[in-house]
Amino acid sequence: MRIKLIVLAIVAVSLFAYTKVMARIGSGSPSPDAPPEQRADLIRVYKSERRMVLFKGDAPISTYQISLGSAADAGPKQREGDEKTPEGRYEIDWRNPKSVTHLSLHISYPNAKERREAEANGFSPGGSIMIHGLPNGWGLLGGIHRLWDWTDGCIAVTNAEMSDIWARVPDHTPIDIMP
Template structure:
């Protein structure tokens, strides 16, 4: 009986740690490499190819520049009913982004998201993911967005690198 109890505890402990490892505590995007990575406790747990804004080089400065921002942000809320297959909001613009935009007399823009494909066009991902097509967002396939949606809780830090 005692051996069986110990075995059950070992199995349950393994399940809990495996489940915890499937929750990201940090997201990193490498724009130049078109790569989104999920980390847990410093360990890489998943990575995905991404499409970015149509003008991806450089930090987002203003509404309509089609750039994906660079820097440290939070994934602060989600929208299950967006115009794309699910979306998770990047906390751009940060106060320093807004300050820089105001100093230049422009609107910093906003609504930067990680999202899947346009609704009803997920089947086109084999084509759309080959080029940068968003207005500054980070796009993945719908299946990948489903994984990210379940693995990335609200208020997870995201670092977007050049």
């Protein structure tokens, strides 16, 4: 029994160290921007379906299966640490090519109303909600990550999908996150 615990501890520490090293290395170079006719002007997330769609005008141009916050089905995000994915209209307000995950696009949560409500209730609304790929070094998991909701409120896709999204979604693209 004691040897099993030691082996388990070694594996856990090794995985933790691997993740930390890969996070420092980064996710590599982002894809170049897609041609204008392939760029989205709206993102729509359907939380209950675990689906994200990029639109150009009224036409869907790409669809992705997603993972969400581990408490995504419990309603909209209200506070830091609740592991819920927000609901509402936001925008992609900045991007991080050196993310601890394979690229990330920041969602403008919280808005002014969400900040006021959180403050009135005595807590932080949280932030750092992103669309992102898998943690650096874990890309081989591919679509397996979709078997469960594992983020802290973010929207996760495979690394290949994230490269595609990065190229197709300009800054300030609106995003509607629906229940």
